[in-house]
Amino acid sequence: MTAERRTIRSAxxxxxxxxxxxxxxxxxxxxxxxxxxxxEPGRFPFTRGTYPEQYRRRRWVSGVPGEGAMxxxxxxxTQLIEEGLIxxxxxxxxDYHVLACVDPDxxxxxxxxxxxxxxxxxxxxxxxxxxxxxxxxxLRRTAEGYALAVKRxxxxxxGHANGxxxxxxxxxxxxxxxxxxxxxxxxxxxxxxPLAHYIIRCMAYQPLPLMWKLALDWMEWAFGxxxxxxxxxxxxxxxxRESGIDSCQELAFRFANYIEYMDELCRRGLRxxxxxxxxxxxxxxxxxxxxxxAKLRAARRMHARxxxxxxGMDPKAVKCPxxxxxxxxxxxxxxxxxxxxxxxxxxxxxxVLGGVNxxxxxxxxxxxxxxxxxxxxxxxxxxxxxxxxxxxxxTVDPLAGSYYVEWLTHRVEDGARKILDEILSKGGVxxxxxxxxxxxxxxxxxxxxxxxxxxxxxxxxGVNAYESLVEPEIxxxxxxxxxxxxxxxxxxxxxxxxxxxLAELRVRRDTVKTGRALHELYRVTREGKNVVxxxxxxxxxxxxxxxxxxxxxxxxxxxxxxxxxxxxPEWLHVG
Amino acid sequence: MxxxxxxxxxxxxxxxxxxxxxxxxxxxxxxxxxxQGLRDAGLExxxxxxxNTPERVVRVALEEDVDAITLSxxxxxxxxxxxxxxxxLRVREAAERVAxxxxxxxxxxxxxxxxxxxxxxxxxxxxxxATIAEGVRREVERKKKGQGEGP
Numbered sequence: 001m002t003a004e005r006r007t008i009r010s011a012x013x014x015x016x017x018x019x020x021x022x023x024x025x026x027x028x029x030x031x032x033x034x035x036x037x038x039x040e041p042g043r044f045p046f047t048r049g050t051y052p053e054q055y056r057r058r059r060w061v062s063g064v065p066g067e068g069a070m071x072x073x074x075x076x077x078t079q080l081i082e083e084g085l086i087x088x089x090x091x092x093x094x095d096y097h098v099l100a101c102v103d104p105d106x107x108x109x110x111x112x113x114x115x116x117x118x119x120x121x122x123x124x125x126x127x128x129x130x131x132x133x134x135x136x137x138x139l140r141r142t143a144e145g146y147a148l149a150v151k152r153x154x155x156x157x158x159g160h161a162n163g164x165x166x167x168x169x170x171x172x173x174x175x176x177x178x179x180x181x182x183x184x185x186x187x188x189x190x191x192x193x194p195l196a197h198y199i200i201r202c203m204a205y206q207p208l209p210l211m212w213k214l215a216l217d218w219m220e221w222a223f224g225x226x227x228x229x230x231x232x233x234x235x236x237x238x239x240x241r242e243s244g245i246d247s248c249q250e251l252a253f254r255f256a257n258y259i260e261y262m263d264e265l266c267r268r269g270l271r272x273x274x275x276x277x278x279x280x281x282x283x284x285x286x287x288x289x290x291x292x293x294a295k296l297r298a299a300r301r302m303h304a305r306x307x308x309x310x311x312g313m314d315p316k317a318v319k320c321p322x323x324x325x326x327x328x329x330x331x332x333x334x335x336x337x338x339x340x341x342x343x344x345x346x347x348x349x350x351x352v353l354g355g356v357n358x359x360x361x362x363x364x365x366x367x368x369x370x371x372x373x374x375x376x377x378x379x380x381x382x383x384x385x386x387x388x389x390x391x392x393x394x395t396v397d398p399l400a401g402s403y404y405v406e407w408l409t410h411r412v413e414d415g416a417r418k419i420l421d422e423i424l425s426k427g428g429v430x431x432x433x434x435x436x437x438x439x440x441x442x443x444x445x446x447x448x449x450x451x452x453x454x455x456x457x458x459x460x461x462g463v464n465a466y467e468s469l470v471e472p473e474i475x476x477x478x479x480x481x482x483x484x485x486x487x488x489x490x491x492x493x494x495x496x497x498x499x500x501x502l503a504e505l506r507v508r509r510d511t512v513k514t515g516r517a518l519h520e521l522y523r524v525t526r527e528g529k530n531v532v533x534x535x536x537x538x539x540x541x542x543x544x545x546x547x548x549x550x551x552x553x554x555x556x557x558x559x560x561x562x563x564x565x566x567x568x569p570e571w572l573h574v575g
Numbered sequence: 576m577x578x579x580x581x582x583x584x585x586x587x588x589x590x591x592x593x594x595x596x597x598x599x600x601x602x603x604x605x606x607x608x609x610x611q612g613l614r615d616a617g618l619e620x621x622x623x624x625x626x627n628t629p630e631r632v633v634r635v636a637l638e639e640d641v642d643a644i645t646l647s648x649x650x651x652x653x654x655x656x657x658x659x660x661x662x663x664l665r666v667r668e669a670a671e672r673v674a675x676x677x678x679x680x681x682x683x684x685x686x687x688x689x690x691x692x693x694x695x696x697x698x699x700x701x702x703x704x705a706t707i708a709e710g711v712r713r714e715v716e717r718k719k720k721g722q723g724e725g726p
Binding site: 369 | 598599600601603604607608611612626628650651652653654655656658659680682685688692699700701703704705
């Protein structure tokens with residue numbers, strides 16, 4: 001090979017644009033003080049880990065996306081649980097109509113129904129598990145699975161991320177009650193960060209004041225009633241990062257949102273020393289190996305320092321939340337999907353070296369479709385190999401003291417703190433949203449990423465370099481059985497089944513009972529009280545998601561439907 | 576601007592393209608990047624954003640007299656949505672005048688079906704913005720030439 005062919009093509013900067021020196025040495029960590037900046041694992045400021053023994057004590061929670069299981073190309077969730085492929089956690093994302101807080105038959109849903117995630121819209125979907133005589137059970141493949149996950153006490157992650165989480169978290173509370181399971185045993189977490197989605201301007205389905213109220217009501221209620229549930233991630237850093245911002249901004253935005261929620265909950269009377277450590281820190285696991293490690297270490301340190309500096313806590317009383325990663329989907333390519341397996345492995349290794357307590361790997365099909373079963377097997381294999389074969393889990397924070405890692409950890413934290421201070425000096429996230437300043441940063445970031453790719457400073461193998469490696473494509477199983485409809489019959493069989501199930505529920509339920517529960521929800525909303533209990537009762541009275549959302553909207557003085565396309569049902573006397 | 580001025584007088588008008596997402600698909604980031612990129616490449620961009628119905632897309636396209644519509648899909652609902660859009664364009668007798676492009680996640684298996692409906696091009700993940708701009712411009716020029724030579 002010629003020297004030129006062995007030249008690294010990507011620019012000598014981290015993924016966030018931090019310049020990287022040829023070599024690092026003692027001079028780069030001169031100011032590092034072990035007790036002040038690192039501390040023992042599990043001790044303030046938690047740079048080295050949330051727990052003293054980390055993986056010696058317990059491995060990370062493996063998040064598995066559940067959405068692929070809707071389709072016949074993947075095994076049902078119940079089978080995945082029985083076979084042990086799902087053994088610690090499962091994510092339940094939100095379908096588009098759930099994010100938008102409307103029913104599956106809303107005119108904007110149409111062909112997208114069920115394309116994001118299982119479109120659970122009523123307790124009726126769970127059939128026998130919820131004591132409902134639903135013969136159709138169109139969503140059997142997932143509904144039975146999630147019910148089993150609840151029974152087994154697996155960690156259920158509600159990955160809605162736009163504040164619509166409350167619709168499904170309360171639905172699952174209703175399911176627990178119908179199954180006779182104590183709510184105190186309900187394990188899971190919800191991302192529940194509406195601010196993130198106004199920041200990245202991609203899910204602004206409903207007005208912010210509405211989503212803000214719902215998100216905060218859920219946090220307030222769940223902190224008091226669900227000891228094993230984390231009702232918010234404090235900030236959906238993952239989604240914001242994937243929208244184009246860099247790692248420093250990711251941390252800054254996450255903590256800015258966290259502060260916004262914690263301040264409000266304190267105003268509602270909750271105590272920071274009781275709730276401050278409950279939201280998990282969920283970040284994006286990037287392909288930039290060292291920057292990911294640095295970011296995870298910096299995140300814990302930031303949490304600890306904010307607890308002391310902003311909330312006046314005694315360092316000895318500060319507790320560290322678990323830190324999780326969702327591995328970056330934007331690192332994945334359509335070209336040569338098997339390369340995505342390699343990328344997942346590197347992202348996962350970086351996450352583990354950064355000390356994560358939970359992670360979710362992306363499927364090699366990320367750019368094309370939900371996960372086929374083969375992708376789940378591969379990803380669980382990656383995790384097992386990292387855990388058992390590489391030896392990296394046997395000692396805590398093995399990279400501590402590395403000149404580069406410590407320098408970069410400091411550099412990422414420092415960059416993040418500066419941005420966070422700027423956000424706070426401008427009046428916090430909601431003020432920055434109003435001025436449009438924060439959305440502008442995201443847009444700039446997205447453009448920068450595209451430019452870097454097109455100009456070649458950032459290399460994506462098989463996309464803008466090494467094109468010879470992508471032909472021919474190495475075959476991997478795809479989720480190819482998804483029925484995408486046809487010009488003659490544009491709805492898939494599953495979509496038709498779901499719509500029929502909704503129509504059937506509307507005919508078969510006792511609308512007097514439903515109406516009574518919705519009226520109570522309306523009253524509670526109008527009086528400015530916490531809506532969670534009334535929402536759970538509305539689900540139990542067989543209300544649908546769109547009806548619950550519409551009722552809350554009316555209670556807040558808004559029209560029934562955000563888009564003016566659907567009318568309030570005639571039998572419902574609210575507003 | 577330079578590109579526009581360099582054109583023959585007869586083709587003085589910039590190529591006008593409408594960008595939109597249909598339904599509740601929330602993957603808007605690529606569309607924002609594309610809107611900026613196409614504008615930078617000298618195209619006139621009408622950006623309709625999210626939560627559109629096919630009726631609205633077609634109505635605005637005709638009101639604004641655009642040369643092309645670019646729709647981005649990340650839900651695998653593209654067949655149903657595009658069936659509606661193409662049907663509305665045909666009803667309004669604009670299917671020949673307005674070139675429709677689709678981007679995002681569209682399996683190659685579906686390209687023939689969509690092409691048979693009249694969709695002119697597909698821009699999947701990793702396509703440089705310049706390639707998309709060039710594709711739209713070429714198709715629009717081809718159409719205009721075709722119309723000029725017609726009876």
